[in-house]
Amino acid sequence: MVYDQSWSLKYAMEVTERSSGDAVTSTICLFCKFHGHQLDMDMEGRQRAATKGPQYHTSWSTDLFLKLITSQHADLWAAYQNEFFDGKKARFKGRIALSNTLYNWDLTGDVLEFSMSSETVEVVITELMFRPEDEMAALDNNMDEITIATVRATFNLDKLTGINDNMVGPFVRDLVGVTILKIGDLLATDNVWAMSFRFDSSNHSESTFFDLRVRLGVKGMLHNVHLIAMPHFDRHMANHQVVMLKKLLSAVYLSWADKLLTVSTDGEPTNMGRKSTTRHLDGC
Incomplete structure (x- = not known):
């Protein structure tokens, strides 16, 4: 039949x-x-x-x-x-x-399984966003041990149950990977025919970051998604940032350029994001 x-x-x-x-x-x-x-x-x-x-x-x-x-x-x-x-x-x-x-997840179990694309794992996680743990070990200065010790002392805990310092890195990678994958799923939705980028700059711990947000409408709902924050040095980093952004976006959703409608910033003359916009527009 x-x-x-x-x-x-x-x-x-x-x-x-x-x-x-x-x-x-x-x-x-x-x-x-x-x-x-x-x-x-x-x-x-x-x-x-x-x-x-x-x-x-x-x-x-x-x-x-x-x-x-x-x-x-x-x-x-x-x-x-x-x-x-x-x-x-x-x-x-x-x-x-x-x-x-979350209602569907068995939170009483020990394992949560996620399916990630090879581009998310090999390009976004491995190549662009994280370095291997052993490369960071020499630069760590045992800050993770100091942080854990401080939390234990503050809350009078014998230990931090459920997680140890060896598990933090893989957990963060998994969390970032799943988040990036969900953003890609949104962009790939048939209902989405266009999106816009918003460039901005922010400061944290005396460092300047270039922020990229993706704005898109999915089934009548407007989403304002924070994709990435990169350390930013206006005079030396522009070309590297363009290359990285294009590689990241292609890994998240290969046809991103076909749906890109506009690129905007807040336009403040004193905002570093305003200076960066022209360069990144050239890259797009």
């Missing part, structure tokens, strides 16, 4: 895979994707075991669709049936999949 496109709206499904001939081969239940399974209680008030994870369909039977929906999403399905055409189309727009929320 060939998949009927009208089923997507009628039974709240989304196409997830197509064959080389563009035929639909797999769909996902949108109620499962965004709401999870409805809790079901037996006659004595005990929760019955429910299927974990969203339901995918690879064969087409309207009876099977209805059986799943009425057994796992009875209340949601009843409300969905009462909505008009436009209401059904807008129901799932802008929602975050349950698998991407």
Whole structure:
């Protein structure tokens, strides 16, 4: 049986895979994707075991669709049936999949798994943002030990539970990698046809940093995302910054230049970011 496109709206499904001939081969239940399974209680008030994870369909039977929906999403399905055409189309727009929320994570476990692209790991993390731990060891001056000792003394702790100084570096790399990956996912969204860059400068601990923010609208929501802050020396760093930014942006989202609409700064004559804007515009 060939998949009927009208089923997507009628039974709240989304196409997830197509064959080389563009035929639909797999769909996902949108109620499962965004709401999870409805809790079901037996006659004595005990929760019955429910299927974990969203339901995918690879064969087409309207009876099977209805059986799943009425057994796992009875209340949601009843409300969905009462909505008009436009209401059904807008129901799932802008929602975050349950698998991407903290509610879905098993925070009692020891491991959280993330999938990262090779560009994120090899270019952003390894080449651009971090140096190997052994290269930093000679410059460290045991500051991590001093910091940990200070925290222990301040809060009267025997030890810092759950993490040690050998784990900090990998954790930071993972956090940056996942964040960069999410920014790339936003840029790659079909709903995003344009974005803008904002250049600015900031000061921290007597050092000047060049800040780059990415502004884009996704499904009716405006995002102002901080991408990177780089140490900035106006007279010597311009070419290096342009090369680094282009490499970073290409690793985050390869077609970034196709969606770049404007580049702006606050325009203050005394702001170093204003001087940098022209140079980075040339690079873009």
